[in-house]
Amino acid sequence: MKLPFAQIDAFADKPFAGNQAAVMPLDAWLADEILQAIAEENNVAETAFFLPDATGQADYELRWFTPAVEVALCGHATLASGHFVLSADPARDRVTFRTRKAGVLEVARDGDRYAMALPAYPPQPKALPDVLRALGIANAETLHHPGGYDLTVLDSAEAVLALTPDFRALAAIGDTLNIVTAPGRAPSSEAGAGTDVISRVFAPAAGIDEDPVTGSAHSVLTPYWAKRLGQDSFTAYQASKRGGHVACTLAGDRAILGGKCVTVIEGEFTL
Numbered sequence: 001m002k003l004p005f006a007q008i009d010a011f012a013d014k015p016f017a018g019n020q021a022a023v024m025p026l027d028a029w030l031a032d033e034i035l036q037a038i039a040e041e042n043n044v045a046e047t048a049f050f051l052p053d054a055t056g057q058a059d060y061e062l063r064w065f066t067p068a069v070e071v072a073l074c075g076h077a078t079l080a081s082g083h084f085v086l087s088a089d090p091a092r093d094r095v096t097f098r099t100r101k102a103g104v105l106e107v108a109r110d111g112d113r114y115a116m117a118l119p120a121y122p123p124q125p126k127a128l129p130d131v132l133r134a135l136g137i138a139n140a141e142t143l144h145h146p147g148g149y150d151l152t153v154l155d156s157a158e159a160v161l162a163l164t165p166d167f168r169a170l171a172a173i174g175d176t177l178n179i180v181t182a183p184g185r186a187p188s189s190e191a192g193a194g195t196d197v198i199s200r201v202f203a204p205a206a207g208i209d210e211d212p213v214t215g216s217a218h219s220v221l222t223p224y225w226a227k228r229l230g231q232d233s234f235t236a237y238q239a240s241k242r243g244g245h246v247a248c249t250l251a252g253d254r255a256i257l258g259g260k261c262v263t264v265i266e267g268e269f270t271l
Contacts, residue, residue: 003025003026003271006023006263007020007042008023008083008262008264010213011079011244012242012260012261013260017242018213020045021045021076021077021080022039024049025084026050035047035049038271045076046064046077048063048074055098057098057104059097060081062081067207071206073147075215075216079114079215079261082108094107112260114260114261115257116259118218121220122224123149123151126143134178136164136165140154145220149176149177149216151220156183157184160181160182161198165178165202176203177203177217178203179200179220180199181197182198183196183198184198184235197234197235197236199238200238201238210241211240212243213238213259219255232250233248
Protein backbone atom coordinates (compact mmCIF):
# COMPACT_ATOMS: atom_id res chain seq x y z
CA MET A 1 0.00 0.00 0.00
CA LYS A 2 1.27 3.46 -0.94
CA LEU A 3 -0.08 6.54 0.85
CA PRO A 4 0.51 10.17 -0.16
CA PHE A 5 2.59 12.05 2.35
CA ALA A 6 3.87 15.57 2.99
CA GLN A 7 6.06 17.06 5.67
CA ILE A 8 5.17 20.67 6.40
CA ASP A 9 6.79 23.27 8.63
CA ALA A 10 3.91 25.08 10.36
CA PHE A 11 4.08 28.57 11.88
CA ALA A 12 7.08 29.11 9.61
CA ASP A 13 7.87 31.40 6.68
CA LYS A 14 10.93 29.43 5.57
CA PRO A 15 12.08 25.80 5.68
CA PHE A 16 13.59 24.41 8.90
CA ALA A 17 11.64 26.77 11.15
CA GLY A 18 8.37 26.45 13.06
CA ASN A 19 7.04 22.99 13.91
CA GLN A 20 7.23 19.93 11.67
CA ALA A 21 4.06 17.99 10.89
CA ALA A 22 3.59 14.97 8.70
CA VAL A 23 0.27 15.11 6.82
CA MET A 24 -1.33 12.00 5.33
CA PRO A 25 -4.74 11.98 3.59
CA LEU A 26 -6.54 8.63 3.70
CA ASP A 27 -9.53 7.04 1.99
CA ALA A 28 -10.48 5.06 5.11
CA TRP A 29 -9.14 4.72 8.64
CA LEU A 30 -6.36 2.23 9.17
CA ALA A 31 -6.13 0.33 12.46
CA ASP A 32 -5.06 2.55 15.35
CA GLU A 33 -1.87 0.56 15.89
CA ILE A 34 -0.91 1.17 12.25
CA LEU A 35 -1.57 4.91 12.57
CA GLN A 36 0.57 4.98 15.71
CA ALA A 37 3.35 3.02 14.02
CA ILE A 38 3.34 5.44 11.07
CA ALA A 39 3.63 8.39 13.47
CA GLU A 40 6.53 6.68 15.23
CA GLU A 41 8.20 6.08 11.87
CA ASN A 42 7.74 9.71 10.83
CA ASN A 43 9.28 10.75 14.18
CA VAL A 44 8.13 14.38 14.09
CA ALA A 45 6.06 16.10 16.75
CA GLU A 46 2.75 15.15 15.12
CA THR A 47 1.42 13.14 12.21
CA ALA A 48 -2.03 14.28 11.02
CA PHE A 49 -4.35 11.83 9.28
CA PHE A 50 -7.56 12.99 7.61
CA LEU A 51 -10.26 11.66 5.31
CA PRO A 52 -13.56 12.99 3.89
CA ASP A 53 -16.10 13.47 6.69
CA ALA A 54 -19.01 11.10 6.08
CA THR A 55 -21.22 12.89 8.64
CA GLY A 56 -21.42 16.14 6.64
CA GLN A 57 -20.45 18.19 9.72
CA ALA A 58 -17.15 19.23 8.15
CA ASP A 59 -15.08 18.74 5.03
CA TYR A 60 -12.77 16.19 6.65
CA GLU A 61 -12.33 14.11 9.79
CA LEU A 62 -8.94 14.68 11.42
CA ARG A 63 -6.80 12.83 13.97
CA TRP A 64 -3.28 13.48 15.30
CA PHE A 65 -0.58 11.19 16.69
CA THR A 66 2.77 11.96 18.31
CA PRO A 67 5.42 9.24 18.04
CA ALA A 68 4.00 7.88 21.33
CA VAL A 69 0.26 8.68 21.66
CA GLU A 70 -2.89 10.00 19.98
CA VAL A 71 -3.72 13.52 21.18
CA ALA A 72 -6.98 15.38 21.72
CA LEU A 73 -5.90 18.60 19.97
CA CYS A 74 -2.93 19.62 17.85
CA GLY A 75 -2.85 23.11 16.40
CA HIS A 76 0.26 23.09 14.23
CA ALA A 77 -0.69 19.84 12.47
CA THR A 78 -4.19 21.25 11.88
CA LEU A 79 -2.63 24.32 10.28
CA ALA A 80 -0.40 22.05 8.19
CA SER A 81 -3.42 19.97 7.11
CA GLY A 82 -5.25 23.13 6.08
CA HIS A 83 -2.19 24.23 4.10
CA PHE A 84 -2.09 20.83 2.39
CA VAL A 85 -5.75 21.03 1.29
CA LEU A 86 -5.78 24.72 0.35
CA SER A 87 -2.49 24.52 -1.56
CA ALA A 88 -4.01 21.80 -3.74
CA ASP A 89 -7.06 23.98 -4.58
CA PRO A 90 -6.20 27.68 -5.05
CA ALA A 91 -9.89 28.54 -5.60
CA ARG A 92 -10.78 27.33 -2.13
CA ASP A 93 -10.82 29.86 0.74
CA ARG A 94 -11.26 27.63 3.80
CA VAL A 95 -11.45 24.05 5.02
CA THR A 96 -13.08 22.51 8.10
CA PHE A 97 -12.05 19.45 10.09
CA ARG A 98 -14.21 17.41 12.47
CA THR A 99 -12.19 16.06 15.40
CA ARG A 100 -13.05 13.51 18.07
CA LYS A 101 -12.45 15.67 21.15
CA ALA A 102 -11.95 19.28 20.01
CA GLY A 103 -15.04 19.81 17.85
CA VAL A 104 -14.93 21.31 14.35
CA LEU A 105 -11.80 23.31 13.52
CA GLU A 106 -11.28 25.67 10.59
CA VAL A 107 -8.31 26.90 8.58
CA ALA A 108 -8.93 29.87 6.24
CA ARG A 109 -6.78 31.99 3.98
CA ASP A 110 -5.84 35.32 5.55
CA GLY A 111 -3.74 37.35 3.12
CA ASP A 112 -0.33 35.69 2.81
CA ARG A 113 -0.94 33.45 5.82
CA TYR A 114 -3.67 31.29 7.35
CA ALA A 115 -6.09 31.93 10.21
CA MET A 116 -6.96 28.85 12.26
CA ALA A 117 -9.90 28.72 14.66
CA LEU A 118 -9.32 26.52 17.72
CA PRO A 119 -11.34 26.34 20.95
CA ALA A 120 -10.22 28.84 23.59
CA TYR A 121 -9.29 27.18 26.88
CA PRO A 122 -9.22 29.76 29.72
CA PRO A 123 -6.97 28.43 32.50
CA GLN A 124 -7.84 28.79 36.16
CA PRO A 125 -5.46 29.36 39.09
CA LYS A 126 -4.19 26.13 40.63
CA ALA A 127 -1.19 25.26 42.77
CA LEU A 128 1.23 23.07 40.81
CA PRO A 129 4.17 22.43 43.16
CA ASP A 130 5.36 19.30 41.33
CA VAL A 131 5.47 21.20 38.04
CA LEU A 132 7.45 24.05 39.58
CA ARG A 133 9.96 21.61 41.06
CA ALA A 134 10.37 19.84 37.71
CA LEU A 135 10.89 23.19 35.98
CA GLY A 136 13.42 24.28 38.60
CA ILE A 137 11.33 27.29 39.69
CA ALA A 138 10.97 28.31 43.33
CA ASN A 139 7.77 30.31 42.99
CA ALA A 140 5.48 31.51 40.16
CA GLU A 141 1.87 32.00 39.18
CA THR A 142 0.42 28.67 38.04
CA LEU A 143 -2.86 27.82 36.32
CA HIS A 144 -4.52 24.74 34.87
CA HIS A 145 -7.09 23.77 32.27
CA PRO A 146 -8.74 20.34 32.66
CA GLY A 147 -8.12 19.55 28.99
CA GLY A 148 -4.58 18.66 30.05
CA TYR A 149 -2.76 22.00 30.18
CA ASP A 150 -0.57 23.42 32.95
CA LEU A 151 0.48 27.07 32.66
CA THR A 152 3.35 28.70 34.56
CA VAL A 153 3.76 32.48 34.30
CA LEU A 154 7.18 34.07 34.86
CA ASP A 155 8.19 37.70 35.12
CA SER A 156 10.55 37.93 32.14
CA ALA A 157 11.47 36.46 28.78
CA GLU A 158 14.98 35.88 30.13
CA ALA A 159 13.59 33.58 32.85
CA VAL A 160 11.66 31.57 30.24
CA LEU A 161 14.73 31.22 28.01
CA ALA A 162 16.93 30.15 30.93
CA LEU A 163 14.77 27.16 31.93
CA THR A 164 16.39 23.71 32.03
CA PRO A 165 13.52 21.39 33.03
CA ASP A 166 13.86 17.93 34.52
CA PHE A 167 12.03 16.11 31.74
CA ARG A 168 11.82 12.80 33.61
CA ALA A 169 10.13 14.55 36.52
CA LEU A 170 7.73 16.37 34.19
CA ALA A 171 6.85 13.11 32.42
CA ALA A 172 6.15 11.41 35.76
CA ILE A 173 3.50 14.04 36.58
CA GLY A 174 1.36 12.80 33.70
CA ASP A 175 0.39 13.47 30.11
CA THR A 176 -0.14 17.22 30.32
CA LEU A 177 1.15 20.04 28.15
CA ASN A 178 3.45 22.20 30.28
CA ILE A 179 3.40 25.81 29.08
CA VAL A 180 5.74 28.46 30.50
CA THR A 181 5.16 32.07 29.49
CA ALA A 182 6.14 35.67 30.21
CA PRO A 183 5.77 39.11 28.66
CA GLY A 184 7.71 39.47 25.39
CA ARG A 185 10.57 41.78 24.59
CA ALA A 186 10.95 45.18 22.98
CA PRO A 187 12.25 45.12 19.38
CA SER A 188 15.86 43.88 19.20
CA SER A 189 17.81 41.00 17.69
CA GLU A 190 17.08 38.64 20.59
CA ALA A 191 14.61 35.74 20.66
CA GLY A 192 11.05 36.88 21.16
CA ALA A 193 11.89 40.49 20.37
CA GLY A 194 9.06 42.71 19.19
CA THR A 195 6.31 40.38 20.43
CA ASP A 196 3.83 40.81 23.26
CA VAL A 197 4.25 37.31 24.69
CA ILE A 198 6.94 34.64 24.81
CA SER A 199 6.55 30.96 25.72
CA ARG A 200 8.13 27.53 25.77
CA VAL A 201 6.20 24.24 25.83
CA PHE A 202 7.20 20.83 27.19
CA ALA A 203 5.41 17.49 26.69
CA PRO A 204 7.79 14.69 27.70
CA ALA A 205 4.99 12.28 28.64
CA ALA A 206 3.83 12.44 25.01
CA GLY A 207 7.33 11.73 23.74
CA ILE A 208 8.26 15.39 23.06
CA ASP A 209 10.63 17.02 25.54
CA GLU A 210 10.27 20.50 24.03
CA ASP A 211 7.76 21.21 21.28
CA PRO A 212 8.95 23.72 18.66
CA VAL A 213 5.69 25.69 18.15
CA THR A 214 2.45 24.51 19.75
CA GLY A 215 -0.90 25.67 18.40
CA SER A 216 -2.93 24.07 21.19
CA ALA A 217 -0.82 25.83 23.84
CA HIS A 218 -2.00 29.11 22.33
CA SER A 219 -5.59 27.97 22.93
CA VAL A 220 -4.64 28.52 26.59
CA LEU A 221 -2.30 31.48 26.13
CA THR A 222 -4.81 33.46 24.05
CA PRO A 223 -7.56 33.84 26.70
CA TYR A 224 -5.00 34.29 29.51
CA TRP A 225 -3.03 37.06 27.81
CA ALA A 226 -6.06 38.73 26.20
CA LYS A 227 -7.45 39.24 29.70
CA ARG A 228 -4.13 40.29 31.23
CA LEU A 229 -3.19 42.66 28.40
CA GLY A 230 -6.72 44.04 28.09
CA GLN A 231 -6.79 43.48 24.33
CA ASP A 232 -8.26 40.78 22.12
CA SER A 233 -5.27 40.54 19.77
CA PHE A 234 -1.54 40.21 20.42
CA THR A 235 1.62 38.69 18.99
CA ALA A 236 3.39 35.68 20.44
CA TYR A 237 6.71 33.91 19.97
CA GLN A 238 7.47 30.33 21.06
CA ALA A 239 11.14 30.31 21.91
CA SER A 240 12.25 26.79 21.01
CA LYS A 241 15.43 26.12 19.02
CA ARG A 242 13.44 26.31 15.77
CA GLY A 243 11.11 29.05 17.05
CA GLY A 244 7.89 30.37 15.59
CA HIS A 245 5.59 33.39 15.57
CA VAL A 246 1.84 33.12 16.24
CA ALA A 247 -0.70 35.92 15.82
CA CYS A 248 -3.37 35.47 18.51
CA THR A 249 -6.93 36.82 18.65
CA LEU A 250 -9.65 35.93 21.15
CA ALA A 251 -13.07 35.80 19.42
CA GLY A 252 -15.67 34.63 21.92
CA ASP A 253 -14.97 30.98 22.68
CA ARG A 254 -12.43 30.65 19.86
CA ALA A 255 -8.71 31.33 19.68
CA ILE A 256 -7.88 32.54 16.18
CA LEU A 257 -4.23 31.79 15.44
CA GLY A 258 -2.41 33.20 12.44
CA GLY A 259 0.66 31.72 10.79
CA LYS A 260 2.34 30.55 7.61
CA CYS A 261 3.37 27.10 6.39
CA VAL A 262 6.11 25.73 4.13
CA THR A 263 5.98 22.29 2.48
CA VAL A 264 9.43 20.70 2.66
CA ILE A 265 8.83 17.06 1.61
CA GLU A 266 6.28 15.43 -0.70
CA GLY A 267 6.16 11.74 -1.53
CA GLU A 268 4.66 8.35 -0.74
CA PHE A 269 4.64 6.30 2.42
CA THR A 270 4.87 2.56 1.70
CA LEU A 271 3.28 -0.05 3.95
